[in-house]
Amino acid sequence: MLNETPGDRTVLEVENGSVAISGRPILRHIDVRIERGEFVALMGANGSGKSTLVRTMTGLRKPVGGTVRIFGSDLADFDDWHRIGFVPQRSTAGGGVPVSVWEVVSSGRLTRRRLLRPLMRKDRQAIMDALDVVGLADRSRDGITTLSGGQQQRVLIARALAGDPELFFLDEPTAGVDLPNQQALAQALATLKDRGATVVLVAHELGPMAPLVDRAIVMRDGRIAYDGPPLADHEVHGPLFGASHNHHHHPAPASRDHAPHVASPLDRTSDGEGR
């Protein structure tokens, strides 16, 4: 990469970042700089720390050392959240109450709405556009649970899109998604790229998204093992980067003993990290 001064082009910068979970060091010596308009794939085996890194970049996890700067300001002071679109790992698309696709996507608009104001025409337009990009405009009135897993993932992308952000973080959007839906996802991401968005994509495998990637960062055991031009899927899982390719696309259910967790009010447990 060119040795540019950290100016307008840098949207995200991690300097000597380290992250610990429950006192155990997970990420060490992380130095990353992401430039405007880049499409970066963050890859690595399970447990290599790629999800933790993205959670640190979005402020969900506080670094114990180093700095994270986003759009030029320290993450602790950052409050332009409408410039960021986050697509978390698909977890709880359905709560206990029926929820429509439209409602999920409209919550992505909250970054731009003021308290106690109804949806303006501009908001509705943005929500409709976001649904159009992921190809689900005709499903907006349907309950989210009537959609397939891959379609639900596209809804989450539309939700991030609805706030018109400049920088996207996607955490394993293709995990457990069938090929036609992966292609639809790739198409939506290509639209984002064409619009000039910066994308940080956590992926175990790129699949149909491979042609979009400008740069690959490969994590291994909590450190950055590679940062450069895109790699093919099989190279990432080669011996250089540790674990061989295994098909653990679904996180194994966390094991729990059957003793009553009476101590839980006082004991801070590590919150299901390292998937």
Place this chain on the structure above:
Amino acid sequence: MDILALDFMIRAMIAAVFTGLAAPVVGTYLVQRRLALMGDGIGHVAVTGVALGLLTNTSPTWTAVVVAILGAVLIEVIREQGHANGDVALALLFYGGIAGGVLITGLAGQSAARLQEFLFGSITTISPDDVWVTMALSATVILLGVGLAPQLFAVAQDQEFAQVAGLNIRAYNVLVAVLAAVTVTVAMRTVGLLLVSALMIVPVAAAQQLTRSFRTTLLAAMAIGVSASFGGLMVSALALDVAPGPTIVLLALAGFVLTWPVGMWLRRRRRQQLPFDEIEPLAHDEIEEHPHEHGENCGHPAVPHGDHVDYVHDGHRHAPHGVHYDEH
């Protein structure tokens, strides 16, 4: 109809309408977070609050509000710090609350009958001051619960996304806990602490049988809640000589019993009409002869499949093709 003009009855009707509207608002958020029993837990903790009021000769409503809010925030802290549900820790809190309440009431030298008023409600003995408190607190719960619906919805739906969207999730979580505590103490006079959760949860359970979106669930639950609480009061005052609290709860449950089969039928129909995947059939299998012509009123469900419809017939999918049908 004279009874309706009596002062105590008018107060009871006002209290019933306000609590019937407010309780399902909070209930919707609790159900969405899968914390349907949280209201029950707060109700148990509030028993201690009532007893403290009896012991110190202050208003049991206000001591119950304070203790319920403390209990609700404590439950929220347990939830945030520990496992997602930390249910054993919650159970400890519940039983501590009710045992403490009964013990302190005994210390205060009050009879069980006095505590009974709060455990099972006594809407017809509500005082004018209590009506004002009920109206003010219920209106606050409704305004915040409906006004901040987009934010509260986002936080309950996906906490991590809400945090990256810049919402202060801890503040919103505590707000829901406090609203739940306030609702519990408000509804305590209507249906009683032991049944309070029913007025929060049962209308939501009934409403969600028929709805597809969060917003309509919230509004329908409010409608069912207010019908049940007002209707229950009327039934108990005019038709039967029974306590209003249990009547209200049973009426809400009747609403659920009515909507449940309809919901099952709706869900089943929706599943049947889900389009089939747009995949080319493996082969062109013609059906030899067909007893009738499929059409709008043939009794076989027509399901979209790409550019045509398949008729579901005895577990087969019949697609019209010229003069015959294909197996799809």
